[in-house]
Amino acid sequence: MPLERATLVVVWTVTALVVLALLAPLVVTLVVSLSASSVFNLPPPALSFRWYERTLTLRELWPAVRLSVALALVSTAVSLVLGTLCAIALTRASFPGKTTLTTFMVSPLMMPGLVVGVALLSMLRELGLRDAWASLLIGHVVITLPYVTRTVLASLSLFDFTLIDAARTLGYSPARALVKVMVPVLAPAFLTSGLFAFLASLDNYPISIFLVDARNKTLPTLMLQYLEENPDPTIAAISSGLIVFTIVVLLVADRLVGLRRLAEF
């Protein structure tokens, strides 16, 4: 059948091009970061680690990395607790407006980050909160919470709650039955949603830009500032560090839950 063969050719050609286009930015960043040249020409004239060495001399960089990682860890932890509780209520309880509430709980994912950032900034300043760390944490939980709620909710909707009753029949206390039965079943959802929540916080620019101050800058805000001030391959070295970090995290996650599971983020 010629039409079907033609379709297959189109499908796989498009797929090959898409894979190339998706990986090209990452490969180019890695190559440029290892180039001895200060202009971004490819292929690099010679290899060197000079841009990596330069990252050590950037005084603002390491505090920004520390701040971003700390923010991502704390906001992910808070979201895992709040999101899981919410997901349990949304699957188990029946109350009016449940569908609307579910939409509301995941809606920050679809709202413009800059607008959320601006709105939060105005409110926090009205309330007199000027601490950058606290403001950033409040803002970051708003974007990490929906990841957890959504994924745990999807996982719970497939969960057979009679298993908990079964565990109780076998002599477990209610709390113990819950932990013993539900936690292993939900573990992949915790890992997947926690991972994407962490990465979303680490990458957030639109909300953070309004909440950072001169002494507390997150990594993305600092990177964009560098790009506007003096774009040299140092930024490629920082980016490469982030890419390698992401690869390592994904390899671990693949070992634990598998890539197919991650695709359902």
Add this chain to the structure above:
Amino acid sequence: MSVAPVAVTAIAPRRAAVDRVAWLALPGVAYLAVGFAVPLALLLVTSVTRDGRLSVAGYAQFLADPFSWTVILNTLRVAFLTTVVCLLAGYPVAFALARARGPLQGVLLAALILPLSVGVVVKAFAWTILLRTDGLVNRALLVSGLVDTPLRLLFTEPGLVLGAANVFLPFMVLPVFSVVKLIDPRLTEAAATLGAGPLRRFVRVTLPLTMPGVIAGVAFVFSMSVSMYVIPTLLMGDRFKTLSILVARSFLFMRDRSLGSTVSVVLLAIAIAVVVTSALLARRWQPER
């Protein structure tokens, strides 16, 4: 003795337990109410207040200015084109992903999930290198014979659409893939047995079954493209104005809270319209079970 009283006592505590479970949602809901809904509501109030009084002057001024319409149209046009590119490129990839087996599927999944997980600042920066006149995109175009002279892509709208579509592509492919993998291949076989040609089989069987995924993907990509800020800043520079860039400029540089909140609400209204429309469409295309 009848069974009924036993059944009643068995059901009664369970009902109470279910109602108590609803309270578990309270911390999370309260959090998003205070940290998300209330700030947005206050922003809306700011946008319709002038000198302490209710006024729509901000909107009247904004909508009367032809420049505003250029900004709105820029935003919607770039978002629309980005979504179309993502759909055209992403739809076939979702099928390839569902068809692939073993290591090939692993490679394809990794090629989607890795770029998805890397930050947008990193990818946008990489695209400023790829789109240069002597960059890889131009070299590929020259080698393939599609163009004779290198194109100017950086700081142009086609370059922006290309870069943005690339960044958002996984958000199109993965939702479509999640429905494609559930399609029973016997359905298209049955249609073939009944004499439907390949095109008819696609339009009548496959396409309707993939619509929930398409709607989710389009809603994702469109809402992200409407509100993107980092990508146009790096790929287009300051001269190109979208609603997001105007929001950032009016708050960060111009210190014009009135204009900023008005533009914010316009952008928010577009985002909410996308969410509501996609929810309505999703309901219409929900597979009957």
